[in-house]
Amino acid sequence: MPEKIIDSFNVRRLDILDEKGDADMALMPSMSEAYIRRMYELIVLSRTFDQFALNLQREGRLGTYPSILGQEASQIGSAFAIEKTDWIFPSFREMGVYITMGHPMEMLFQYWSGDERGICLPDDLNIFPLCIPVGTQLPHAAGAAMAAKYRKHRIAVIAYFGDGGTSKGDFHEAFNMAGVFKLPVVFMCQNNQWAISVPRDKQTASKTLAQKAYAYGFEGVQVDGNDIFAVYKATAEALKKARDGGGPTFIECFTYRMSDHTTADDAARYRTKEEVEAWRPKDPLLRLKLFMEKNRLWTEKYQKDVEEEAKTAVSGAVKLAESIAPPGPQDMFAYTYETLTLRQKHQAEDL
Amino acid sequence: MALLNMVQAINMALREEMERDDSVVILGEDVGQDGGVFRITEGLLEKFGPERIVDTPLAESGIVGAAIGMAVYGLKPVAEIQFMGFIYPAIDQIFSHAARIRCRSRGRFTCPMVIRTPYGAGIKAPELHSESTEALFCHMPGIKVVVPSTPYNAKGLLISSIRDPDPVIFLESTRLYRLIKEDVPEGDYAVELGKARIVREGDDITVVAWGSMLHRAIQAAEGFNAEVIDLMTLSPFDEETIYKSVKKTGRVVIVQEAPKTCGFGAELSASIAEHAILYLKAPVIRVAGYDAVMPLPKLEDYYVPNAQRIQKAFNEVMKY
Numbered sequence: 001m002p003e004k005i006i007d008s009f010n011v012r013r014l015d016i017l018d019e020k021g022d023a024d025m026a027l028m029p030s031m032s033e034a035y036i037r038r039m040y041e042l043i044v045l046s047r048t049f050d051q052f053a054l055n056l057q058r059e060g061r062l063g064t065y066p067s068i069l070g071q072e073a074s075q076i077g078s079a080f081a082i083e084k085t086d087w088i089f090p091s092f093r094e095m096g097v098y099i100t101m102g103h104p105m106e107m108l109f110q111y112w113s114g115d116e117r118g119i120c121l122p123d124d125l126n127i128f129p130l131c132i133p134v135g136t137q138l139p140h141a142a143g144a145a146m147a148a149k150y151r152k153h154r155i156a157v158i159a160y161f162g163d164g165g166t167s168k169g170d171f172h173e174a175f176n177m178a179g180v181f182k183l184p185v186v187f188m189c190q191n192n193q194w195a196i197s198v199p200r201d202k203q204t205a206s207k208t209l210a211q212k213a214y215a216y217g218f219e220g221v222q223v224d225g226n227d228i229f230a231v232y233k234a235t236a237e238a239l240k241k242a243r244d245g246g247g248p249t250f251i252e253c254f255t256y257r258m259s260d261h262t263t264a265d266d267a268a269r270y271r272t273k274e275e276v277e278a279w280r281p282k283d284p285l286l287r288l289k290l291f292m293e294k295n296r297l298w299t300e301k302y303q304k305d306v307e308e309e310a311k312t313a314v315s316g317a318v319k320l321a322e323s324i325a326p327p328g329p330q331d332m333f334a335y336t337y338e339t340l341t342l343r344q345k346h347q348a349e350d351l
Numbered sequence: 352m353a354l355l356n357m358v359q360a361i362n363m364a365l366r367e368e369m370e371r372d373d374s375v376v377i378l379g380e381d382v383g384q385d386g387g388v389f390r391i392t393e394g395l396l397e398k399f400g401p402e403r404i405v406d407t408p409l410a411e412s413g414i415v416g417a418a419i420g421m422a423v424y425g426l427k428p429v430a431e432i433q434f435m436g437f438i439y440p441a442i443d444q445i446f447s448h449a450a451r452i453r454c455r456s457r458g459r460f461t462c463p464m465v466i467r468t469p470y471g472a473g474i475k476a477p478e479l480h481s482e483s484t485e486a487l488f489c490h491m492p493g494i495k496v497v498v499p500s501t502p503y504n505a506k507g508l509l510i511s512s513i514r515d516p517d518p519v520i521f522l523e524s525t526r527l528y529r530l531i532k533e534d535v536p537e538g539d540y541a542v543e544l545g546k547a548r549i550v551r552e553g554d555d556i557t558v559v560a561w562g563s564m565l566h567r568a569i570q571a572a573e574g575f576n577a578e579v580i581d582l583m584t585l586s587p588f589d590e591e592t593i594y595k596s597v598k599k600t601g602r603v604v605i606v607q608e609a610p611k612t613c614g615f616g617a618e619l620s621a622s623i624a625e626h627a628i629l630y631l632k633a634p635v636i637r638v639a640g641y642d643a644v645m646p647l648p649k650l651e652d653y654y655v656p657n658a659q660r661i662q663k664a665f666n667e668v669m670k671y
Binding site: 087089116117119120121128129132133136138139140141142143144145146147148149150151169170172173174176177180181334335336337338341342343 | 376402403405407408410412413415416417418419420421422423424425426428440443444447448452453454455456457458459460461492493495516517545587590591
């Protein structure tokens with residue numbers, strides 16, 4: 001009996017906007033000028049937030065903070081495609097998603113300064129509290145998608161994670177369930193090439209991360225994660241497919257973590273300056289700016305206004321966050337159970 | 352009213368609660384077509400369909416993680432982990448998420464779910480099918496731990512656990528599944544969580560036990576003037592009932608199937624010392640499994656506390 005090929009797969013890669021700011025108009029998603037401007041303004045705003053956060057941390061006014069520098073297109077582009085009724089399961093590096101979805105910035109500062117109340121979500125958002133243990137939020141996304149399917153809600157669930165997360169068992173268990181039950185979920189991986197100090201090729205021998213989806217019976221696609229149009233288009237299509245009952249999709253956003261892992265890290269210990277510099281021309285902000293300039297959507301004055309507005313908004317948020325009185329010590333007990341246990345009541349009296 | 356064993360009582364609780372509340376769903380390995388390896392979910396797939404009785408892939412962390420996602424979304428999942436020895440891959444999900452979602456979201460999200468799992472020795476099963484590691488879960492704030500000892504209480508406690516707004520680990524003794532039958536009424540009744548019950552009143556010794564060890568304790572109490580307390584909920588446990596009894600008897604024997612060191616008996620013993628030491632006439636004695644890996648069935652009977660070992664402890668405290 002001759003051996004046969006019984007299965008094969010091809011991995012799509014989507015690029016729309018190149019480093020010079022030229023877009024492939026055949027692939028370009030339809031969006032208004034106002035929409036493109038809004039995307040750009042959110043990149044500037046998120047980057048300003050990020051820069052303020054790093055500075056505040058250095059001054060001892062914020063705790064450990066994970067920078068999103070370089071990943072803004074992956075975060076804002078994908079978040080633009082999310083409906084308010086969809087559910088989001090973030091990792092811990094999704095400030096661009098939070099800001100795009102409208103989580104108040106002062107609350108994000110409040111959270112990263114060590115006040116848990118900052119992550120208490122506005123009622124109209126369905127964002128799960130950010131997830132510190134890597135990859136463990138993926139089964140939650142599968143479960144929420146199962147619940148939505150059972151309730152016949154026409155919504156999608158999106159889970160964010162990084163290249164390191166693909167090595168976790170929960171990645172496998174969640175992907176497997178999503179495939180088996182054909183769940184309305186989008187797995188959004190920001191492959192930023194580094195899991196703290198471990199590079200992508202030491203994380204997995206797989207040529208791409210996207211191809212892993214095929215083993216679970218659904219599509220995986222790689223997109224240029226610094227190209228906001230490609231990220232938006234791939235996410236919008238995957239979310240629509242999920243809402244329409246077409247099942248899960250895995251999106252690998254090929255991007256780069258320009259900053260240290262967190263403020264507690266020093267990336268110079270494990271990667272070269274040359275590598276980081278090579279990514280600088282691929283900057284998501286720069287290329288959208290070039291595109292807008294070529295399409296007469298950008299002027300020096302516009303840039304100045306956008307930057308001014310972002311600085312005003314972020315410094316206002318910092319001021320607000322720092323004016324919030326710290327929680328009372330009793331607060332640590334308040335949300336353990338719906339009601340305090342007898343023992344907790346006694347312990348709370350100690351404080 | 353029908354005479355039911357614990358398997359039937361738990362099945363009845365699940366069926367009735369699912370009829371009353373369409374947000375209750377069951378997920379786990381072999382819970383559908385097979386009705387679960389102990390037949391706890393028998394007949395439920397036919398009645399409620401595959402969207403509510405979900406046969407999952409073989410993935411404990413995924414099962415608990417998915418149940419968390421369901422609970423946060425607004426359902427009341429009852430996840431089955433096939434044996435307690437297989438719950439360890441899911442501990443990350445239980446400790447890192449189920450226990451703290453209410454806290455981390457400042458009450459915006461809650462996790463009303465039950466994780467049912469068979470525990471303990473007594474059915475001549477392979478390795479890791481006889482674990483009794485309830486204390487692990489009692490150590491984690493944010494979850495509750497419930498261990499029924501009779502069919503009637505199993506039904507009422509499971510109904511309360513499903514209705515509870517917080518995650519509950521519900522431990523079912525494999526040895527008790529078909530050992531005892533008692534009258535279990537049809538219909539809605541709940542046994543309150545966090546409350547112990549006095550099974551047998553007495554004046555000389557307070558005996559605290561839960562799950563399968565309760566029956567060994569009752570057996571051992573023959574001929575002694577012992578007050579036997581069935582703890583039923585380990586976390587949060589009913590401190591009042593215990594201290595009241597201890598203050599009356601002045602002698603305490605705690606019986607647990609789990610290894611002695613850092614078992615739940617240690618918590619009870621320390622709590623009694625803190626709250627009632629001046630009433631004690633004798634040292635508190637724990638009769639427990641040994642600090643050894645749970646042996647396979649040939650040595651199981653040496654490991655698990657029996658009436659003789661418990662009576663030895665009774666005689667010891669009665670010397671004072």
